[in-house]
Amino acid sequence: MLEGFGSSAATFAADIDNMLYVNLVLSVVLFLSVVAPMFYFAWKYRASKVKDENIENITHHTLLEITWTVVPTIMLGVFFWYGYATMKTLRTMPDASDAITVQVEGSKWKWRYEYPANSNGYVHKLGGAFTKPVVDENGRVIEKGSMGKSALYVPVGTNVILEMTAPLGDVLHSFFVPAFRMKEDVVPGRITKQWFKADKVGEFDVECAEYCGTDHSYMYSRIVVLPKAEYEAWFNSNDDTPKGNYAKGGDAVLQLHGCKSCHAVTTDKQLIGPALKTRTLTKDQVLDVIKNGQNKLGYDMGAMPAGLATGTDAQEIAAYVAGGLKGTAPASFAACSSCHGEDGKGQFGTAPSLVSYDATLLAHVLKHGKKGMIGTMPAFPYVSDEEVSAMAEYLNSTK
Amino acid sequence: MSKSYFDETHCAFGHPKSTFMQWMLTVDHKRIGIMYAVVMFTFFFVAVAAALTMRFELFAPGQQFIDAHTFNQAFTLHGVVMVFLFIIPGIPAVFGNIVMPLMIGAKDVSFPRLNWFTFWLYIVGCIVALSSLFNFNIADGSLVFNFADTGWTFYAPYSLNTDTNVVTTLVAAFILGMASILTGLNFLVTIHRLRAPGMDFFKMPLFVWGIYATAWIQLLATPVIGITLVLALLEKYFGIGIFDPAKGGDPVLFQHLFWIYSHPAVYLMILPAFGIMSEIIPAFSRREIFGYRTIALSSAAIAGVGYLVWGHHLFTSGMSDLAKTMFSFLTFFVAIPTGIKFYDWIATMYKGKIILDTPMLWALGTIITFAIGGLSGVTIAMIGADIHLQDTYYTIAHFHYAMLGGVVFLFFAGIHYWFPLVFGKMYSEAKAKFAFYTLFIGFNLLWFPMFIAGYLGMPRRYFDYLPEFHIYHQISFWGAIIFVSGLIFMFYTLIQGMRNGKPTTPNPWNATTLEWHLPSSPPPLENHTKVPYVDFRPYEYHHGQPVVKFDENMKRID
Known part of the structure; x- marks a missing residue:
């Protein structure tokens, strides 16, 4: 009963x-x-x-x-x-x-x-x-x-x-x-x-x-x-x-907003949305962004234009980013690093981190939603700033 | 030995020599009925397998061996196949075809070629339904299981949002609906135009009444589901917005349109089944049926009122309270004629001679199971009760008691009753009775616990459940095992009877209706040797013997 x-x-x-x-x-x-x-x-x-x-x-x-x-x-x-x-x-x-x-x-x-x-x-x-x-x-x-x-x-x-x-x-x-x-x-x-x-x-x-x-x-x-x-x-x-x-802290916040029903947090399992363990971008996703640009994150600074790199350059960048930015960066990564930084960790308010979740990125995605490769993530406008930083901190600790 | 319909046939076109092509092209109503039965029961077992998969998964809480998404596809597969491929063509397609023309003394249905076409349209529908099971991956040539995961009700907006093969399934349902309409049309014309001379409506056997009422539902209600499915397709591909609230549409409208057909459809399933009951009870009580007219007219009444009660599926959908009240009130008017039928059948047994052969066992067993199915339906026709019980296992138990314990059990009764007529041979009575008892026990063990689980708050379509409900799922599981064993044994017995059964006479049950007055068994291609003149009631007995007898030229000799 x-x-x-x-x-x-x-x-x-x-x-x-x-x-x-x-x-x-x-x-x-x-x-x-x-x-x-x-x-x-x-x-x-x-x-x-x-x-x-x-x-x-x-x-x-x-x-x-x-x-x-x-x-x-x-x-x-x-x-x-x-x-x-x-x-x-x-x-x-x-x-x-x-x-x-x-x-x-x-x-x-x-x-x-x-x-x-x-x-x-x-x-x-x-x-x-x-x-x-x-x-x-x-x-x-x-x-x-x-x-x-x-x-x-x-x-x-x-x-x-x-x-x-x-x-x-x-x-x-x-x-x-x-x-x-x-x-x-x-x-x-x-x-x-x-x-x-x-x-x-x-x-x-x-x-x-x-x-x-x-x-x-x-x-x-x-x-x-x-x-x-x-x-x-x-x-x-x-x-x-x-x-x-x-439990206070990021895990409880993720639980509270139901993130876990679509995203795996501590494993790399692909549920409905991408896993949140680290910011793991696949080669396809990187190539998609390079080819089509990126304006789905709602950045005030403006969208990333399409076609910043082409051909083998794009392939090299994709392999490097998908591999977690390990080893020497290919020369073509210069096209990215001007905004995303030499270490790929992004710049506050300008470009998101390619390796880890930061509070800005999370805040933008939660506020505006995101049209991803798999489906559309709806906006979660009611998530507070404190909660966002708790999530970001927690997510970066799960690496 | 005279030739039977197994030896010769008429074809839709040409005169093929091979037996196989003769079956493919046959327009003979008896052969078409048999082919329907073969295809339908094949799909029946597919749907049973899907259901058994679910029962295995639900044996314990948590995930056992399939994931939630596959489970959702499994219950959709079960529902779609059972409803659209098995039970909607159901008794009319098999016994409406085989027996109805014989009962009214006709040589065939009115439009034999249309009947042939309808059967093949049904097959096309089945193939489309099968094709919706998989996505073909062109890149590596593999098949990916991607059947719809919406449930057989296809409720918007879920059905319009999911990535599974809903569209193909909708197209299949549309084609099968078309076949259903054509069957109804054919039977209506047959019953109006091809009755033997002298046979007015109140001299027709009650099974023919059941088929007649059903045919009107097939003809008038099925187009609504066609329209609904087309609207869903337009919505999906062209975004017309009729069900999409973002464009001012209303998802609840889909439910109304869906049930405007699908509710009368359950009467479409049950009325011919009641017809089978009305044939079996007098034959195995060896006396005239009680209240012929009330049984006949109650079928018509159920078919009529059945159009006006669809809203009782929507008591918790957000529909207005006034509409709920009206629909609830009207729903009770279906229960009254149904109840009258039951009392008429019981009264038929009074001072008769009850012969408990297999068809009668099935009929009496169904009186128990359908009474439970019907009365639990009355419970959820009460609005306040339905607010609690809607979409729980209670509703599932009710539906299966009514559809399986009513329609399918009577279908089985009909199979055992007309088996000697169709094949000219007899199955083993002892084995068939054993199969009945196994199925009856398994059935009740499988579904009765669901009434309790549903009342206690077990929702339907749940892949996983709270540990509180474990015991009910366990009992159901063992019931399912017994039930499926019984099914396999029953079909084994029937197939054995078909192959090696003892040959029978044309009227092994001492029954009265015209299909038992054929010159040979199995019947010849064109049925009765002459069209009889019918100036007698369908169930006339005197001292336990049929009153009306014919010689081989269909002349009365009594």
Whole structure:
């Protein structure tokens, strides 16, 4: 059973369970009304016991026919009513003045939450991708997957409205909280809403229920219901994490923003985006930049023009850069070093490092997104400067 | 010994000498039905293999032997093949072809050449579907597995964004849809124009009613999926923006269009199956069916109301609450005629003589499984319940109880029922019964735990799951093993019967409908020797014996 499932954690969860209970009882009655006579007749009129002349060709019985039409119809009416009434409870949003409204964004494959500004004018932004569980070679789970510090924090006994959407260009998701018995799709270009009022303090799993691609089954999040005072204290602070010992530093930041769902950090594995262990450019990528120029990083200084080197010169540069700038630089590297430096480490604000990640490069990519050789990386405009430097420092330490 | 349809045939054109070419070009409805069955069950096993792969992967949490992307392709393959290649052509393509003309005393369908063309169009669709499995790499001549990873529902915008071969799959579905439309058209005309003299609509066997209601759905609903697929292609290649929110389009619109067809399509699958049930129950109760008219008209009612309920797939999609209420309300009106059918079948057993041969076992087994499938469908027709259960394993269990435990089980019932008619031979009853019990137990073990897992919050289409759900996946796994063993054993038994079975008489079950009054078994090329005059009801029994008897010239001798 999922965390919190049995505790009937939202005000309307008990209504849904009651409805399902009534439905189960009536369904069993209807089921038996078909299957019990079937077994009875199959036994009572078994071939060995029936003489042919005792078979009766009864083809109508008006009263019976009316009964088995009307009685199930009434039961279906009951079902409809229950379904309608619970929908009304689930779908009638509380008054916004009497509720906390949180913006929810579902994207491949993470949930993000944005709160209204607190008394200091600070806006809490939470959420991120789920770390996959660690499995040994026999498929046993050694370490459970975890949400890290990403969760939706809400106070107990308070109405919470979720205004949900997905970025344009993303796909459908669905915000499903089994413990609350609620779910609604998240649709790009639309705002869908759902609400809840948590009854109990605790942690409750959130799952994505609308198929959204490769890591659909890892698009988890968690709702953490806090006592009111604890929630208020957190909400009015500028600290995004209410409790727990979450590792600060670059790794946690990468986790928080879901970078790891597309980029490998400590290995060279190619996931959806390039590995972040060092800035490893392939020969093809270097040649592509030399041939086509580079204006995707959003540098204010202007784009790198195409065709700075050609033919064998370009090949030599590509081999040198892809090899990690080891050994003697080819003479043609002079075409690069005027901007990227003799050591290839770039110049602040002018040209990115060819070997390691620096804060400027990360900031530009995160701010503007990047059209790479494989696909388009969307922009992550909400990443703060502190976070960027933490990431850069961390990434350069992974060499 | 008289010649059967296996010995001679009519061809679409020419008079080929080779047996192989005679089969390729045949316009005989019986041969075409058999060819459909061979191709469809081949694909059925492909889809079963894909499903079994998933069950192996899901045996334990975490990744076992395929990765998430491959898993997503596996369930798409399973769904696309099962739905578009197997169950939509399904019973109409096989038994609609083989049995329906025999039941109404016709020599063939109205347009035999069109029927031939339709079959080959279906084959073209299958080939296109197969070609979408792989990308051919020109550089080194290798094949790269790149089947769609969207699920069989192809929901936008995911289907428009992914790099897998969605387009080829959509084209295949489009072609298969065209074949479905032509089948429906052919059957409609056949039923209207080629009924034996005297046979009015209320003297038709109930299987023909099922096929008739289905044919209307094929004809009227299938074009909508065609339009939807074309719109998806236009969106993908020309960016018309109808489903793209960045251009003012709406991804939810795709779901509406998709289900406007795909929901009536499930009635297209189940109505002929109900027809098979209505044939088997009276034949193995040795008495006239109870409530003939209500069963016939309830098929028509289900086909009609079935058009108006597609929105119950969208209860959590962001659709307006008023629309949800309407769709939920209408959905319950499908349950009522379905329930009436069930009570009519049970009442047919009352004071009959119940003979538990294999077809009857399958029929009674299906009453249990489909009752569970139907009632769990009623549960998720309740909006509030669906908000919790939508897109969970509960829905998966419901769907498989209805489609596998309803349509496919009755398909199997039909295979065992009409097997002696088609081949003139009999399978081993004992083995066939053993296969039934194995399949029935395996089936329930496989799918019942999913109701519970779904209620507890196990979402569908999950490659990996939280350790809490381990036990349910394990039980399902063992169920799947038993189920697949049963399947293999059942087909082994049938093939054995086809090769070495005991020859049968034309009417081994003492059944009443016209397909059992053929002059020889297997039937001759042009079916009945003369077109009979039908002034009797389809299921007339007296003291457990068929009332209507014919001599070899189709003259009444009773």
